[in-house]
Amino acid sequence: MKGKFEINMFWKVVVFYLVFYYGGLEVLFPLISKWAVGSTDMLHMPAAALAMYRALIFTGLFIYISSSADRRKAFMEPLVRFFGDTENKTLATMRMGVLVALPLVVGAGYFSDGIPRLISPAGVRIQHPTMPGSYEGLLSPFRNVSEKQVQDFQSRKAEEGQPIAGPEDARKALVEKHTREGASLYAINCRPCHGMQANGEGPMARGFRLKPANFRDPGLLPTIVESYAFWRVSKGGPGLSSAATPWDSAMPIWELNLTEEERWKVLLGEYFISGVNPREPEKHE
Amino acid sequence: MRLINIISRLFRIAGTSLPGSRVLPLALLALLAGAGCVFGAEPAAAPEYRTFFGLDPRTAVWIVAELHLLFGAFVLGVPMFAVIIEIVGVITKEERYDRLAKDFTRLLSASFATTAALGGLLTFMLFSLYPKLMGFLMGAFGKGFYIYALFFFAETFTLYFYYYSWERTKNKKGIHITAGVMLNVVGIIILLIANSWATYMMSPTGINPETMKFEGTTWEAIYNPLWNPVNLHRVLGNLVFGGLVAGTYAAIKFLVSDNDEDRAHYDWMGYVGNFIAMSSLILLPFAGYYLGREVYSYSPVMGNNMMGGAFSWTFIIQAIGIGGLLILGNFYLWLGMDRIPGAERYQTYIKFVLFILVISFMIWLTPHNLPLSSEEQVRMGGQYHPTLKYFGLMPAKNAVINFMILSTFFSFLLYRRANVADAVSVRAQGNMARGIVLVPTLMIGGFILYYGLWLLTVDPAVLDLDASKAGYFLLPGLALLGQVGFIALAVVLTFKEKGRLGQGLLFGYTAINTVFILGIYGFVVMAEASPLLRNLAVAQWISLLSCIIVNSAIDIVIFRGAKSLGKLKWGRMPAISQYVLILLSIWAVLTMGIMGFIRSGLRENWHIYGVLEDTSEWAFTPTNAYAAKVIGLCALIFFVLVFIAFWLAEMGEKKKPAKPAKPAASGGG
Numbered sequence: 001m002k003g004k005f006e007i008n009m010f011w012k013v014v015v016f017y018l019v020f021y022y023g024g025l026e027v028l029f030p031l032i033s034k035w036a037v038g039s040t041d042m043l044h045m046p047a048a049a050l051a052m053y054r055a056l057i058f059t060g061l062f063i064y065i066s067s068s069a070d071r072r073k074a075f076m077e078p079l080v081r082f083f084g085d086t087e088n089k090t091l092a093t094m095r096m097g098v099l100v101a102l103p104l105v106v107g108a109g110y111f112s113d114g115i116p117r118l119i120s121p122a123g124v125r126i127q128h129p130t131m132p133g134s135y136e137g138l139l140s141p142f143r144n145v146s147e148k149q150v151q152d153f154q155s156r157k158a159e160e161g162q163p164i165a166g167p168e169d170a171r172k173a174l175v176e177k178h179t180r181e182g183a184s185l186y187a188i189n190c191r192p193c194h195g196m197q198a199n200g201e202g203p204m205a206r207g208f209r210l211k212p213a214n215f216r217d218p219g220l221l222p223t224i225v226e227s228y229a230f231w232r233v234s235k236g237g238p239g240l241s242s243a244a245t246p247w248d249s250a251m252p253i254w255e256l257n258l259t260e261e262e263r264w265k266v267l268l269g270e271y272f273i274s275g276v277n278p279r280e281p282e283k284h285e
Numbered sequence: 286m287r288l289i290n291i292i293s294r295l296f297r298i299a300g301t302s303l304p305g306s307r308v309l310p311l312a313l314l315a316l317l318a319g320a321g322c323v324f325g326a327e328p329a330a331a332p333e334y335r336t337f338f339g340l341d342p343r344t345a346v347w348i349v350a351e352l353h354l355l356f357g358a359f360v361l362g363v364p365m366f367a368v369i370i371e372i373v374g375v376i377t378k379e380e381r382y383d384r385l386a387k388d389f390t391r392l393l394s395a396s397f398a399t400t401a402a403l404g405g406l407l408t409f410m411l412f413s414l415y416p417k418l419m420g421f422l423m424g425a426f427g428k429g430f431y432i433y434a435l436f437f438f439a440e441t442f443t444l445y446f447y448y449y450s451w452e453r454t455k456n457k458k459g460i461h462i463t464a465g466v467m468l469n470v471v472g473i474i475i476l477l478i479a480n481s482w483a484t485y486m487m488s489p490t491g492i493n494p495e496t497m498k499f500e501g502t503t504w505e506a507i508y509n510p511l512w513n514p515v516n517l518h519r520v521l522g523n524l525v526f527g528g529l530v531a532g533t534y535a536a537i538k539f540l541v542s543d544n545d546e547d548r549a550h551y552d553w554m555g556y557v558g559n560f561i562a563m564s565s566l567i568l569l570p571f572a573g574y575y576l577g578r579e580v581y582s583y584s585p586v587m588g589n590n591m592m593g594g595a596f597s598w599t600f601i602i603q604a605i606g607i608g609g610l611l612i613l614g615n616f617y618l619w620l621g622m623d624r625i626p627g628a629e630r631y632q633t634y635i636k637f638v639l640f641i642l643v644i645s646f647m648i649w650l651t652p653h654n655l656p657l658s659s660e661e662q663v664r665m666g667g668q669y670h671p672t673l674k675y676f677g678l679m680p681a682k683n684a685v686i687n688f689m690i691l692s693t694f695f696s697f698l699l700y701r702r703a704n705v706a707d708a709v710s711v712r713a714q715g716n717m718a719r720g721i722v723l724v725p726t727l728m729i730g731g732f733i734l735y736y737g738l739w740l741l742t743v744d745p746a747v748l749d750l751d752a753s754k755a756g757y758f759l760l761p762g763l764a765l766l767g768q769v770g771f772i773a774l775a776v777v778l779t780f781k782e783k784g785r786l787g788q789g790l791l792f793g794y795t796a797i798n799t800v801f802i803l804g805i806y807g808f809v810v811m812a813e814a815s816p817l818l819r820n821l822a823v824a825q826w827i828s829l830l831s832c833i834i835v836n837s838a839i840d841i842v843i844f845r846g847a848k849s850l851g852k853l854k855w856g857r858m859p860a861i862s863q864y865v866l867i868l869l870s871i872w873a874v875l876t877m878g879i880m881g882f883i884r885s886g887l888r889e890n891w892h893i894y895g896v897l898e899d900t901s902e903w904a905f906t907p908t909n910a911y912a913a914k915v916i917g918l919c920a921l922i923f924f925v926l927v928f929i930a931f932w933l934a935e936m937g938e939k940k941k942p943a944k945p946a947k948p949a950a951s952g953g954g
Contacts, residue, residue, distance in 0.1 A: 043665065126654065132586075211667040
């Protein structure tokens, strides 16, 4: 009876590693990323991510091999045969080759990694610097308008001959007005770096190594409350307190150039242009 | 001295002759004396901070507090499952359960004295090194400290009674089990009281905003916003920890055993320890999520610092800890399948479960902000990788942790049914079998139905969302109704003798629902209706929980009394399995250390957040490297002390003569 062809466990593991790591993470994932964001270049994974994933793949393979006596035996079988067969001369020659080549390959790897060369170190950056507690209770006075502000606005519009009937419509119209004012402030002050689409692609963005924030990123504005954004705009990069540093940002200290009202309004414009809502402070369950 | 003698006499009456009988009274006196010192002290004259023999007092308190907490977690966690195992022994009338419960409890007696001694030391240190802080806490909790001391007495007496009366009450199990339950009740009350102090420092209440002085009641201070989330997290965490440390004891005993009978017993003990730990661990991520959300609700600053700010990298390390526990737990389970005749049928599934676990783990520990070189930043066009960045967000984390838990549960089911042949008829088992399936199903199914309908009908204003956001509630509501439908289908198929198909369909839908539908939808909700994200997490969680409950109930019924494929070979485990058990408890200690560092560190330069500032020179946040060194040192000291405590516990045991080796075979699962 013709025997069924079966690859040994050892080679299965080797092939799986090569396919998963090199094929999947080094080729397929960059291709998918390229396609997903419509980029013209391959979007390779950063070295830190590859190192983490490589360690996990090795751990997974180790667990797979060692979690059953049969698999342990099957994995070790070609190794035992290769290193333990003293009769076969061809194997002995190959064994000698491997025993010479292996230290050379490992040594060459260490040498190439350790050789001095010009390379910038990987920086570990935290996403949000620490905001002082005094800011956390603040609410935007131009988004959360008071009844008096709404009534004054209604009276003003009535005087201008454009009366607004209901208080809810008036509130919406007032917030819209503030948003328009904020959007024009955004265009004057923020657009050069953050861009007209608020995607961090302003005309001056290419001048920075660390690009200006992309406000359309789902991991940015939706994760912070509005008072946090207000604090960041107010302090920029150089104005951060010692508790919030070290942190890399080239944003100017806007509280030196914009009034408090303007900074709240510019945020309304920023959220509007980026199409994102501020994170709501949550209630306790 | 006289008071010490009186208390010592009380201990002798309780029957203990362990070293703890002198340590405990000292510890209790330390607690009371410390309290007395502060009440009697002149606040103006006392310095705000002192050093510990000229060393950094913060690190000294950190080490002692962490050791006290680790021992406390073990001492409070073990009685919870010891009593349950004892009850199982009474119900099944199997002697081995009684021996196992006693073996677990034996570990407590020596550990309890160490816990008390560390508690006394911690009290002395806190009152002497941080008098201003302790003065403030005494103002808020004054009477609570004394009540705590009284409960400590109660814990001492119930624990020693529970352990030392084991043989005497052999025929009065009702009394003994009642003592065990009382021990747990008292232990949990102690835990709750101690938690209130730690959580009050994070989320103080009853403060006059003008004077920054405490003007509330003691109950107000206890019932602070983070109290319940931490309570839930710690009770579950103690169970995990207790199970794993007891598993380590069993592993070491297994490795040094010189006969098959002991190896079989300790193999089984290790398995039970791991089973308890994993059963609690699968509930823990949700308790952690609840705690995290409540931290964020109390203070967006603390919330941001935790996951997006100063502690975000520490959080990634913690994620490695949690994922590692799940993977190692599965690894141990798979190693155990070699001792089950019939398990070879299910070996092929392991690679798929492992693949899901590894892929999920990859996503679980991917940060939003990867460490990048300048060249990589330029190449990627910014700080974030265009696609990997999504893995760093909460919806991705929620999706993959649910997938990891579901996979772990699947492993448990494989293990459970590995030894039995075909499923048995449900109809033939009568109404009892139907009840086993229907009761839990109706409870969890009813709750999911209620929650799904609530999502479909609720006014968005309840979550501070305007009416235009109502559409975002539709998908999670419908997904939950779908879950109810699949639960019903699984039950109907079970009653039609197609239980395994029902289980498979419920597994499939749960994975699709929690991981892919609600998981991916989380990104939309986060951007458009962020307050709904926590409800989405609840929807994912209850779907997962329903799958675990219903599929477990079905599994119990369809394999009840099924034909066994051979006796389980307890003791036939490779040595690596025992090292995995030991590694699990080391891993848990390190993870708990990291979690504690984050929870406590979130207060940053505040002793009591926003109320009492830390004005000492140690008010800065330690680096992760420094924290890792301190946590590593604590783990080392803890295990040295645990081994000493276990060695002391062994001294009281009579050594059995070595038995000749024979094939191990004892008991079933």
